[in-house]
Amino acid sequence: MENVLIALVGSLMALDTSVVFQTLMAQPLITSTLIGWYFGDVQLGLHVGLYLQLLWLISMPVGGVKLPEANVASIVTSTLIMRTVPNFSNFNLVFVIGILYGLLISYIGSEFVVLHRRINSIIFHKVYSEVQNGHSGVLGLTVFSAIMVHFFLMASLIYTALTFSEIFIPWLDRVPVAWVPFFDTGMAVVLGIGCGLILTIFKDKGCKRMITLGTVIGVALFYIL
Amino acid sequence: MMSEKRLLNSWVLLRMFFRSFYIQAVWNYHSLLSIGLSYSLLPAARQIYADKAERIKFLCRHLNFFNAHPYFASFAIGSIVRVEEEQQIRQRPDPGQVERLKNALIGPLGAIGDQVFWANIKPSSVLVGVFGVVIFHDLQWQLVSLLLMLLMYNIPHLYVRLSGIFKGYRLGLEVYKVLNLDLYNKLKKSYAAIGAVILGSISGFSLIRFVQVDWVQGVSFMAGVILAYLIWKWRQNFYQAVLFSLLLAFILGIILRVL
Numbered sequence: 001m002e003n004v005l006i007a008l009v010g011s012l013m014a015l016d017t018s019v020v021f022q023t024l025m026a027q028p029l030i031t032s033t034l035i036g037w038y039f040g041d042v043q044l045g046l047h048v049g050l051y052l053q054l055l056w057l058i059s060m061p062v063g064g065v066k067l068p069e070a071n072v073a074s075i076v077t078s079t080l081i082m083r084t085v086p087n088f089s090n091f092n093l094v095f096v097i098g099i100l101y102g103l104l105i106s107y108i109g110s111e112f113v114v115l116h117r118r119i120n121s122i123i124f125h126k127v128y129s130e131v132q133n134g135h136s137g138v139l140g141l142t143v144f145s146a147i148m149v150h151f152f153l154m155a156s157l158i159y160t161a162l163t164f165s166e167i168f169i170p171w172l173d174r175v176p177v178a179w180v181p182f183f184d185t186g187m188a189v190v191l192g193i194g195c196g197l198i199l200t201i202f203k204d205k206g207c208k209r210m211i212t213l214g215t216v217i218g219v220a221l222f223y224i225l
Numbered sequence: 226m227m228s229e230k231r232l233l234n235s236w237v238l239l240r241m242f243f244r245s246f247y248i249q250a251v252w253n254y255h256s257l258l259s260i261g262l263s264y265s266l267l268p269a270a271r272q273i274y275a276d277k278a279e280r281i282k283f284l285c286r287h288l289n290f291f292n293a294h295p296y297f298a299s300f301a302i303g304s305i306v307r308v309e310e311e312q313q314i315r316q317r318p319d320p321g322q323v324e325r326l327k328n329a330l331i332g333p334l335g336a337i338g339d340q341v342f343w344a345n346i347k348p349s350s351v352l353v354g355v356f357g358v359v360i361f362h363d364l365q366w367q368l369v370s371l372l373l374m375l376l377m378y379n380i381p382h383l384y385v386r387l388s389g390i391f392k393g394y395r396l397g398l399e400v401y402k403v404l405n406l407d408l409y410n411k412l413k414k415s416y417a418a419i420g421a422v423i424l425g426s427i428s429g430f431s432l433i434r435f436v437q438v439d440w441v442q443g444v445s446f447m448a449g450v451i452l453a454y455l456i457w458k459w460r461q462n463f464y465q466a467v468l469f470s471l472l473l474a475f476i477l478g479i480i481l482r483v484l
Contacts, residue, residue: 003426016241021246022295023349024378029371046367050358056470057351059463060343068463069411093484103467120253127251127260132286134277139264139284146251147262185445185478187434193470194322195428199450200457201348207421221360221426222433 003162006035010075011154017071017149018061018113027075028052032044044085048078051187054194058201064117069109072154077102077159084169089166093175096186105161120146131193160171230308232272233394235405240268242301242390248293257292268307273313283309286320293336297404298327301330301472303393304400311397313412318380324448326398333404341409342382350378356423359430415435 013034020124023032029049036045056070077098084094123142130138203213248261274280292303301380308326313320358371393400403458428450452470460466 007361018252022249023382024341024350024375027354029349029351029374033368033371039481043364043367044359046364050355053351053355055292055467057348058457058466060339061348062339062353064252064323070382091416091438099471103464107464115375117252117254120251121255124253124255124260128285131263131281134281136267136270139260140265142260143250143264144377147247150250151484155464181473181482183481184439185442185475188431188442188446189383189449189471189474189478191431191451192474193467194449195424195431196450196470197452198348198352198424199468202340202421202424203454205429207417208416209430211425214422214427215429216425218255218426218429218431219423219433222430225360225362 003159006038006075006079006162006179007155007159009034009152010072010158013075014069014071014154015147015151017069018067019079019147022061026071028070028078029055031071032078033083035075039079040083041082044082045078048081048095048098051099051190051194052077053100054198055190056106057194058197066110066114068103068106069113069154069157070106071156072109072161073102073106075158076105076165079162080165080169084172088172090180090183092183092186093172095190097172098185099186099190103160103167105157108161109154109184110155112157113150116146116153119149196223230314231308232313233269235346237268238303238390238394240453241265241306242387243297244268245295245299247296247388256288256290258295258298259291260289262291262298263287266306267299269309272307273310287327288380291327293334294342296342296382296482297334297384297389298340299389299395300400301327301334303390303395304330304397305393307394322398327474330404333401336410337404337406340406341413342385345413345416346378346381349416349423350374350429352420352423353377355414356427359427362386375413375446380459441478444481445474445478448477 013026014033015021015025029046029052032049033042033045036042036048037225039045052070052074056068056073058066059070061067068173080101081094081098084098085091088094123146127142178194199211244265244267244370248258248265251260252258253260266287267284270280270283271410274283287305291301305323308323351374354374357373358367361367361370361469393438396402405454432443432446435446449470453466454471456469459464
């Protein structure tokens with residue numbers, strides 16, 4: 001039942017990614033925080049969200065480009081981490097597995113977006129002929145049904161991903177103890193990758209001096225705070 | 226010369242503004258945003274064309290093809306209805322003129338929107354939220370930074386959507402005067418500067434934090450930064466950049482631990 005609830009709320013938020021509004025409410029930082037709040041640990045949700053956010057921020061919805069579905073991935077990854085951490089000693093291992101699973105889900109999600117657009121393409125011809133026949137009200141109906149199709153596609157993806165994660169999570173206990181220390185660098189690597197990807201956005205704009213200044217400020221803030 | 230007579234009032238323009246939030250809902254490979262555009266134009270179509278046959282022709286024309294940045298599309302919506310309204314008032318229908326206007330707007334609306342919002346305002350605003358979560362320990366301040374992120378993004382977002390409709394409607398064919406990337410340079414540069422300083426701060430803060438825990442973590446963090454940057458520059462592929470960087474940085478971490 002919990003999976004159904006998360007899938008419905010998550011897919012409602014996923015609409016904000018590109019289908020309607022686009023107000024940043026679908027960003028991993030927001031969705032992971034909400035997942036954290038639902039599971040009773042907002043701070044952990046925020047921290048998971050920040051890692052996921054940096055990783056997926058490079059994806060820009062320019063034109064009809066096929067984007068990794070960051071929103072759905074962040075919901076699945078955050079839920080997986082929130083559910084597993086209380087019963088599992090190694091946070092870093094869960095975190096890395098969660099990120100890898102999130103990457104897979106974001107890829108499948110992007111395929112679902114393509115499928116939605118293909119469905120819209122089929123609908124387009126029908127809508128055109130209906131409008132030609134004088135039924136202009138079909139436009140509103142089409143917009144509503146396209147939103148609903150996207151909603152149910154994403155809800156089914158989140159539900160399936162969460163259900164599948166319940167099957168493989170217990171297997172994490174079987175990871176040999178000797179391997180566990182190797183995952184300690186997981187959070188550092190993921191945060192580094194996020195920063196490196198975003199650096200490509202700002203480096204192009206001749207912001208080198210600003211980035212250097214920011215680095216000095218960041219180091220100073222670490223010692224001040 | 227534009228006539229002083231009007232068929233549309235502010236309420237109709239506001240209704241188009243609210244409908245513009247759904248402009249991408251039926252994005253498709255044949256006509257891209259055209260269904261969303263026609264849906265947004267519908268309140269104006271009802272006012273401009275009392276005759277149903279005329280209204281249907283109007284909608285069919287706009288169903289053909291349209292593409293733009295979703296926020297900046299408001300400028301097109303406003304100017305299209307103004308030109309259609311003018312033609313109806315003067316009883317000189319010229320669908321070709323509207324089509325040429327629309328086609329001329331597609332390029333600038335997409336380019337300005339992508340440059341201003343996707344490449345600057347979005348990453349910079351989100352980094353403000355991330356920065357708050359990284360720097361503050363207090364949950365209250367972390368949540369305030371999320372709120373600041375939403376405000377930094379949505380104030381210009383909603384302003385562009387709303388002013389686009391009204392400016393487009395006021396200027397009609399002369400809408401190109403407000404569609405110049407130079408007009409948005411100050412905004413773009415301000416957000417880029419904020420984003421760059423914050424990215425540097427997050428990186429500097431995190432590096433020291435990881436080094437203090439364990440020097441291998443500090444090295445792994447830097448390896449992640451450098452590898453992701455280089456692989457993205459080389460391949461421009463999200464999955465390749467993330468997965469290869471993850472794998473290589475992990476291997477480096479394992480080697481350092483074993484040594």
